[in-house]
Amino acid sequence: MNLNDGQSRMKPALQLRLGQTLALTPQLQQAIRLLQLSRPELELELSMALESNPLLETEEPDEDEREADDAVVDTATQDEPDELQSEFDELGAEQPLDLDRSDYRSSGTAEDGALPQDAAPEDLRDHLLWQLNLTPMPERDRAIAVAIIDAIDDDGYLVESDEALAGAVAPLHAVTAAQVEAVRRRVQQFDPVGVGSRTLAECLAVQLAALDADTPGLALAHTLVHEHLEALARKDREQMCQLLHATPDEFDQALALVRSLSPKPGAGHASAEPEYIAPDAYARKVGGRWQVVLANDCQPRLGINEHYASLIAKAQRDDATYLKSQLQEARWLIKSLKTRAETILKVARAIVSAQEAFLEFGPEAMRPLVLKDVAEELSMHESTISRVTTRKYLHTPRGTFEFKQFFSSGVTTSDGGVASATAIQAMIRKLIDEEVPSQPLSDQGLTLELNRRGINVARRTVAKYREALNIPSSNDRSRIGTR
Secondary structure, three states, X not given: OOHHHHHHHOOOOOOOOOOOOOOOOHHHHHHHHHHOOOHHHHHHHHHHHHHHOOOEEEOOOOHHHHHHHHHHHHHHHOOOOHHXXXXXXXXXXXXXXXXXXXXXXXXXOHHHOOOOOOOOXXXXXXXXXXXXXXXXXXXXXXXXXXXXXXXXXXXXXXXXXXXXHHHHHOOOOOOOHHHHHHXXXXXXXXOOOOOOEOOXXXXXXXXXXXXXXXXXXXXXXHHHHHHOOOHHHOOOHHHHHHHHOOOHHHHHHHHHHHHOOOOXXXXXXXXXXXXXXXXXXXXXXXXOXXXXXXXXXXXXXXXXXXHHHHOOOOOOHHHHHHHHHHHHHHHHHHHHHXXXXXXXXXXXXXXXXXXXXXXXXXXXXXXXEOHHHHHHHHOOOHHHHHHHOOOOEEEEOOEEEEHHHHOEOEEEEOOOOEEEHHHHHHHHHHHHHOOXXXXXXXXXXXXXXXHHOOEOOOHHHHHHHHHHOOOOOHHHHHOOOOO
């Protein structure tokens, strides 16, 4: 073996290689983070930035910008009906994000000029206590009523026994179970009627008792609720008519009355605070073409505070370094906000362009669309599209939808086309809505009907879509009272 040859092979050498890598710079990290924020989160983020960075300030649009914005709206709405014109006026009248630092101090009263705060949502307990305060009662009965109301769950049902409630009131008043029951009967007459019941049958019976005695089908409805409620889920229409000695029309009338009652009287007074959605973009058909515009406050107007910027050249070294870093961060934030708004608008326009048929004709016309389709069209990464479509909302004449709701997988059709999962679900819903109640369509029957319409879908897929729609099986739908 030649040692010199081995040493020459092991001799270190310099090599030049070319390659591309994506470095996640602080600017890019900030742009990505802002892109995935919802509007409320963005508002909070910007308010914090304004508080911490003296080089940032809010800007009001100048007169030229206002006229340009008005011109865009005027062009988009010309030759349109008054109703559409008014909708665009409302769109343009939206208030921008209020990011002025002075507005984040403690608010005053309405007399101070401050906007009144929204009232806290009223839950079921508050609603019942409000009625109790308006109801004349002895102190003992009032204490019992408070104990009953405190024991009612979110659905409106009482979960404690009369004896347990009597024990809860014992430190204040000596009461019996019979006295608790008497007060409970009064609470059941509060709104919503039937609240404080212990069983479904009792709840429905209380609601029936509150109806006018001349209500058609009332007597038979009472019989159904008191004696045959469980049988409604097991027997078909013909068996129930024989059991009740009633004609089909009489039975249908009574059943319709029972179905009109509320099985969960407390459900309409949820304790959770309501969530309000502010659209990020608006889609309107103008002049025969669909147009998309961003909400006015989707791109907040931030600028550089020129006063503080002018101090950089005059400041001492440490202060100048601090101001320069704050100036750079302010510029990055402004640029990231612009990028965020432009990206949201591009994605919204791509979605509307792809789903024009849905906007025109409804869910059955929804076409298959995946993130990759939009990403390729816009020359963006799928992860970027995913961030944009999360917690961003598009307002359309058909309602307000999260961006991601316009995406769904596809199923091939007999003519070589593709139908989206959303469209197929809409077809299944329509077929079930139109079926004969006494002869509900099975999953196999739905599959055959869809196949007849050119949708090549398997029975298990139909079952999966039906379950996703929270629609019971054909056996359950055939049982009266569960559909």
